[in-house]
Amino acid sequence: MQRVVIVGTGQGGQQAAVSLRQEGFAGEILMIGDEAGLPYQRPPLSKAYMASGDADALLLKPAAFYERLLITLLGRTRATRIDRAAQEVETEDKTRHGYDHLILATGAHNFRPPLPGLEAAGVMELRTLADAERIRQRLGRSRHAVVVGGGFIGLEFAAMARAANVAVTVIEAGPRLMARAVSPRMSDLFLTLHRAMGTAVLLDTMAAAVMTDASGAAAGVIVADGSEIAGDLVLIATGVRPNVELAAEAGLACRNGILVDGSLQTDDPAISALGDVAAFPGPSGHPVRLESVQAAVDHARHIARRLMTSTTTPYSAVPWFWSDQGPYKLQIAGLATDADDCILLPQASGEPVVLLFREGRLAAVETINAPGLHMAARHLIAAPASVLEAHDYDLRQAAKAVRAEAIH
Numbered sequence: 545m546q547r548v549v550i551v552g553t554g555q556g557g558q559q560a561a562v563s564l565r566q567e568g569f570a571g572e573i574l575m576i577g578d579e580a581g582l583p584y585q586r587p588p589l590s591k592a593y594m595a596s597g598d599a600d601a602l603l604l605k606p607a608a609f610y611e612r613l614l615i616t617l618l619g620r621t622r623a624t625r626i627d628r629a630a631q632e633v634e635t636e637d638k639t640r641h642g643y644d645h646l647i648l649a650t651g652a653h654n655f656r657p658p659l660p661g662l663e664a665a666g667v668m669e670l671r672t673l674a675d676a677e678r679i680r681q682r683l684g685r686s687r688h689a690v691v692v693g694g695g696f697i698g699l700e701f702a703a704m705a706r707a708a709n710v711a712v713t714v715i716e717a718g719p720r721l722m723a724r725a726v727s728p729r730m731s732d733l734f735l736t737l738h739r740a741m742g743t744a745v746l747l748d749t750m751a752a753a754v755m756t757d758a759s760g761a762a763a764g765v766i767v768a769d770g771s772e773i774a775g776d777l778v779l780i781a782t783g784v785r786p787n788v789e790l791a792a793e794a795g796l797a798c799r800n801g802i803l804v805d806g807s808l809q810t811d812d813p814a815i816s817a818l819g820d821v822a823a824f825p826g827p828s829g830h831p832v833r834l835e836s837v838q839a840a841v842d843h844a845r846h847i848a849r850r851l852m853t854s855t856t857t858p859y860s861a862v863p864w865f866w867s868d869q870g871p872y873k874l875q876i877a878g879l880a881t882d883a884d885d886c887i888l889l890p891q892a893s894g895e896p897v898v899l900l901f902r903e904g905r906l907a908a909v910e911t912i913n914a915p916g917l918h919m920a921a922r923h924l925i926a927a928p929a930s931v932l933e934a935h936d937y938d939l940r941q942a943a944k945a946v947r948a949e950a951i952h
């Protein structure tokens with residue numbers, strides 16, 4: 545293998561380039577990305593960056609790092625076509641870049657619901673550094689923000705805006721917050737925490753249109769029953785869709801993401817996919833697509849190892865995720881979806897821990913401001929419920945026992 549091309553210079557694309565070098569790849573690495581600047585982290589965009597505006601602090605590595613590792617970065621450049629027969633990627637300027645292996649790390653884009661008024665000034669979305677800068681500018685003169693969507697990004701933004709003394713209303717179409725990713729118990733806890741921060745949260749409420757003022761700027765949101773929620777900043781945070789176009793047009797199998805096998809390879813052995821865009825076999829065998837730094841980074845490491853060592857071990861990292869919402873750090877180990885049993889562990893200080901089981905095994909653990917318990921939980925995912933029972937649900941002790949058993 546002489547040349548690897550990576551499309552997408554986000555969290556996963558960057559890690560793939562670095563991991564290839566760490567695994568000893570000495571050939572050419574070309575990264576093609578349509579954003580400006582060096583690869584950066586997205587998580588602080590809805591958190592620390594809003595307060596600090598410090599874009600340099602987001603960078604994954606400085607420019608000199610890529611020069612030293614002989615990683616070529618082609619920024620502000622969109623890959624427009626894959627010619628699988630010739631093993632070439634074409635960019636918008638019609639240049640063709642040959643590859644021995646291609647890694648698709650194209651991430652996701654925000655879903656924009658079909659609401660009238662979305663083009664009004666003051667209607668924002670948050671995915672990129674450029675989006676975050678626009679929101680920062682607007683937030684400085686905002687009095688009331690309306691957030692459409694009660695998922696992670698909407699809620700992180702809400703907590704941050706409340707801390708900046710901006711009034712906030714969150715409109716969520718479903719019956720609970722963060723429903724796709726956390727248990728009903730955790731949704732309820734965060735509803736209480738956000739309301740205590742002063743955020744108005746409307747559940748089971750569909751946004752119907754963005755209202756505008758005489759100048760055409762956003763003036764709030766009308767909901768399905770006709771009520772009007774006034775606001776001078778409207779954040780649309782209604783989830784993302786994977787960037788599959790390039791892969792789909794090249795004939796690769798796609799279904800809510802680029803379908804990959806257990807080694808993160810597409811149905812073309814010369815092409816892998818990772819991170820937000822990759823749908824890989826989950827614990828139940830069905831394709832799972834995760835939107836998390838951990839998945840993007842671990843996928844990248846796995847692909848680099850496979851390419852350099854021809855390992856056949858399937859990808860099986862325990863998923864974990866965090867979300868900082870004001871003073872609350874929510875951490876999830878495992879996958880909370882499809883759980884069939886739930887145990888709440890009260891904590892002497894702080895919020896309870898939620899244990900979720902599937903078919904008698906621990907499927908996920910949700911914690912708030914308890915990083916030690918979260919770390920212990922990562923060792924316990926898939927352990928039988930009896931292991932926890934045997935240790936009176938002391939996660940640290942149970943994790944110690946599981947680790948000791950794995951060593952022997």
Ligand SMILES: Cc1cc2nc3c(=O)[nH]c(=O)nc-3n(C[C@H](O)[C@H](O)[C@H](O)COP(=O)(O)OP(=O)(O)OC[C@H]3O[C@@H](n4cnc5c(N)ncnc54)[C@H](O)[C@@H]3O)c2cc1C
Binds near residue numbers: 551553557577590
């Ligand atoms: C505001 C925000 C907060 C977040 N907070 C958290 C958090 O707290 N914890 C957590 O785990 N995760 C968080 N995430 C999610 C996390 O950032 C993503 O899961 C992660 O960035 C995915 O990495 P990726 O490499 O798959 O995609 P990305 O980082 O999105 O990178 C994909 C890149 O590919 C580019 N691209 C797409 N198509 C093309 C093309 N045809 N040609 C060239 N370039 C292309 C895109 O523009 C983008 O730059 C957050 C995301 C956002 C937006």
